[in-house]
Amino acid sequence: MQRYVIDINKNTNVEDFQIRDEVISTLKKRFITYGFKQVRTSTFESYDMYSDITGTVNKDEMIKVIDTSGKVLVLRPDVTIPLHRMTSLNKTTDSQRLFYVLDVFRQSQEQENHKESTQAGVECFGQNSTLVDSEIIMMAIHTFQDLGFQNFKLEIGHAGFFKELVQQTNLTEDELESLQSLIQSKNLVEIEPFLSQLEIDEDVKTALQSIPMMYGDPQHVINQAKDMIRNESMQRILQNLIEIYEGLQAYGAENSVVFNLGLINNMNYYSGVIFQGFVDSIGKPVLMGGRYDNLGQQLEQSIPAIGFAFEVDLLVHAMQQQGMAINSLPTMDVIIRYVKEKQKEALRIAYLLRDSGFHVLTHPLESSEEYQVNSLYTIVFDTNQNRLSSKKTEQIFTDQEEVFAMLQEGN
Known part of the structure; x- marks a missing residue:
C-alpha cells in the first residue's frame, strides 16, 4: 500500500x-x-x-x-x-x-x-x-x-x-x-x-x-x-x-x-x-x-x-x-431544446417537470452552446413539430399536457 x-x-x-x-x-x-x-x-x-x-x-x-x-x-x-x-x-x-x-x-x-x-x-x-x-x-x-x-x-x-x-x-x-x-x-x-x-x-x-x-x-x-x-x-x-x-x-x-x-x-x-x-x-x-x-x-x-x-x-x-469513482458526465432527467417562438411552451413544461421532481436543463436550439451532460430524455420544441426522445424511442407530441403525461408514465 x-x-x-x-x-x-x-x-x-x-x-x-x-x-x-x-x-x-x-x-x-x-x-x-x-x-x-x-x-x-x-x-x-x-x-x-x-x-x-x-x-x-x-x-x-x-x-x-x-x-x-x-x-x-x-x-x-x-x-x-x-x-x-x-x-x-x-x-x-x-x-x-x-x-x-x-x-x-x-x-x-x-x-x-x-x-x-x-x-x-x-x-x-x-x-x-x-x-x-x-x-x-x-x-x-x-x-x-x-x-x-x-x-x-x-x-x-x-x-x-x-x-x-x-x-x-x-x-x-x-x-x-x-x-x-x-x-x-x-x-x-x-x-x-x-x-x-x-x-x-x-x-x-x-x-x-x-x-x-x-x-x-x-x-x-x-x-x-x-x-x-x-x-x-x-x-x-x-x-x-x-x-x-x-x-x-x-x-x-x-x-x-x-x-x-x-x-x-x-x-x-x-x-x-x-x-x-x-x-x-x-x-x-x-x-x-x-x-x-x-x-x-x-x-x-x-x-x-x-x-x-x-x-x-x-x-x-x-x-x-481504485477506479470506483470515475468522473463521468453528469446525468439529467430531461434536456429541453426549443426554437424562440416556442420558448414559452418549453419553459412552462420545464417548470412543471421541476415542480414534480425531475432534473431539467433548457437550451435554445439557435444557441451554439450546449450542456455537456447525459440525459434520459430530450424534448425538442421545433418549428414544425415537438419530439420526445430517449435512447430507445422517439415520440411526437402536441402540447405540454401530453408530453408531461408521457414522462410521468415513463418515470
Missing part, C-alpha cells in the same frame, strides 16, 4: 465534490439504519476542554485562536470529546446513538500544509457489552461494503492488553514512547536489543517482544495470547476479544477482520477494544475507533462509550485510486 499525502495544489473540481457528497450520503444512510441520529458540535471550542483531558489530541497539533475577550479557543481538533462532554452535561442515563459529519482541524509536522479534514463518525453512549462492540464493528464493515470496497480489513486489538504488560514494568515516559513506536512499526530487529537493556522480568520482556507478531487470523492470535496471560485482568481482556469475535462470526463477518494485539492508538483515552480499517492503495487507516469507558471520569459524568470515525477525504481518494 502506498503512503497517502494530500496534494494541496491539486485542483478540486465539481465532480470531486459530487463523489464526496455521494460518499457522505452513503455513510449517513448506513449510520441511520443502526439507530444513530445526526448531531454537530461547535467549530470553535475552549482550549481548556482539550488541554485538561489527558490522552487526547497533541496540544502542539491544535490550531489556537484568541477571541476579543482574550479567551484561548481552538478550531475543533476532535469530535469525540465535545460530544462526550455534551452527553455528560445532559446527565442522561439513557443510551444515545449519535453520528456526525464534521471538519476537524490539526497541524502536524508530517503534513504542515494540510490542516483540515472531514470525519464521519459515530458515538454510542451508555451501553457496555461485547454485543454492542460487535455491532459497532459490524456497522463499520457494513459501511465499507456499501461503499463498494472489495478488499478491506479491520484490525482489532485491545487497549488494555499492552497497558497490563507495561504496568508490570518501571518504564520512563520516554522509554514507553520508544517501545510503543517500535511495536506500532513492528520493528522486530530493534525491539529485542531495546528491551534487553531495560530492567524488566524476562517473561514480561518475552511477552512485549511477542506482541508485534500477534497479528492475523483471530483464532490463531487468541491461542497465542493464552500463553501470555499473567493475571485475571489479562484473562478478562482476552475473553472480551473472544466474545466480540464470536459476535462478528454470528454476523458472518469473520473474513473481514484480523486481530492485532500490537495495535496501539495514539488517543490514550481508549480503554477497551480498539480497531482500525484499511483499504487497498492507502497506506494509513481510513477508519479508527474503539471503546473509551474511562474518558467520562475526566468530565462531568462517567459514561461507557464506543465509537469510530471515517476519514472522508481518504475514502474518496481510495475510491478514485
Whole structure:
C-alpha cells in the first residue's frame, strides 16, 4: 500500500465534490439504519476542554485562536470529546446513538500544509457489552461494503492488553514512547536489543517482544495470547476479544477482520477494544475507533462509550485510486431544446417537470452552446413539430399536457 499525502495544489473540481457528497450520503444512510441520529458540535471550542483531558489530541497539533475577550479557543481538533462532554452535561442515563459529519482541524509536522479534514463518525453512549462492540464493528464493515470496497480489513486489538504488560514494568515516559513506536512499526530487529537493556522480568520482556507478531487470523492470535496471560485482568481482556469475535462470526463477518494485539492508538483515552480499517492503495487507516469507558471520569459524568470515525477525504481518494469513482458526465432527467417562438411552451413544461421532481436543463436550439451532460430524455420544441426522445424511442407530441403525461408514465 502506498503512503497517502494530500496534494494541496491539486485542483478540486465539481465532480470531486459530487463523489464526496455521494460518499457522505452513503455513510449517513448506513449510520441511520443502526439507530444513530445526526448531531454537530461547535467549530470553535475552549482550549481548556482539550488541554485538561489527558490522552487526547497533541496540544502542539491544535490550531489556537484568541477571541476579543482574550479567551484561548481552538478550531475543533476532535469530535469525540465535545460530544462526550455534551452527553455528560445532559446527565442522561439513557443510551444515545449519535453520528456526525464534521471538519476537524490539526497541524502536524508530517503534513504542515494540510490542516483540515472531514470525519464521519459515530458515538454510542451508555451501553457496555461485547454485543454492542460487535455491532459497532459490524456497522463499520457494513459501511465499507456499501461503499463498494472489495478488499478491506479491520484490525482489532485491545487497549488494555499492552497497558497490563507495561504496568508490570518501571518504564520512563520516554522509554514507553520508544517501545510503543517500535511495536506500532513492528520493528522486530530493534525491539529485542531495546528491551534487553531495560530492567524488566524476562517473561514480561518475552511477552512485549511477542506482541508485534500477534497479528492475523483471530483464532490463531487468541491461542497465542493464552500463553501470555499473567493475571485475571489479562484473562478478562482476552475473553472480551473472544466474545466480540464470536459476535462478528454470528454476523458472518469473520473474513473481514484480523486481530492485532500490537495495535496501539495514539488517543490514550481508549480503554477497551480498539480497531482500525484499511483499504487497498492507502497506506494509513481510513477508519479508527474503539471503546473509551474511562474518558467520562475526566468530565462531568462517567459514561461507557464506543465509537469510530471515517476519514472522508481518504475514502474518496481510495475510491478514485481504485477506479470506483470515475468522473463521468453528469446525468439529467430531461434536456429541453426549443426554437424562440416556442420558448414559452418549453419553459412552462420545464417548470412543471421541476415542480414534480425531475432534473431539467433548457437550451435554445439557435444557441451554439450546449450542456455537456447525459440525459434520459430530450424534448425538442421545433418549428414544425415537438419530439420526445430517449435512447430507445422517439415520440411526437402536441402540447405540454401530453408530453408531461408521457414522462410521468415513463418515470
